[in-house]
Amino acid sequence: MVIVMDFKTKKIMEIQLKERDTKGVAMAVENDRQAGTMTYSIAGPELIIIDHTEVDPAFKGRGIGKQLLYKIVEMAREKNIKIIPLCPFAGAMFKKIEDIKDVLK
Numbered sequence: 001m002v003i004v005m006d007f008k009t010k011k012i013m014e015i016q017l018k019e020r021d022t023k024g025v026a027m028a029v030e031n032d033r034q035a036g037t038m039t040y041s042i043a044g045p046e047l048i049i050i051d052h053t054e055v056d057p058a059f060k061g062r063g064i065g066k067q068l069l070y071k072i073v074e075m076a077r078e079k080n081i082k083i084i085p086l087c088p089f090a091g092a093m094f095k096k097i098e099d100i101k102d103v104l105k
Contacts, residue, residue, distance in 0.1 A: 015071045026068040035059040038068035050090040076103040
């Protein structure tokens, strides 16, 4: 779990990772309310596939999707695994942000 301060709203947001069997999810939670999720499939011991990103409309424009992606990238670096971004949002972020391309498959 990671605690992140949203400097626009001055509220604390929790970013959690959960895995079960061959699926994983990064969740952003603020005041017990789910702000967004990014889901992935575990394709093998060295590969995950990000397949979906969703942010509650009330939280749009606050960088929630990007924070979720950074949490998954951090986990990929720790486990020395690569990421295939099938999700359009994640794919666009990998094209745009240079410092996360090291985990791109």
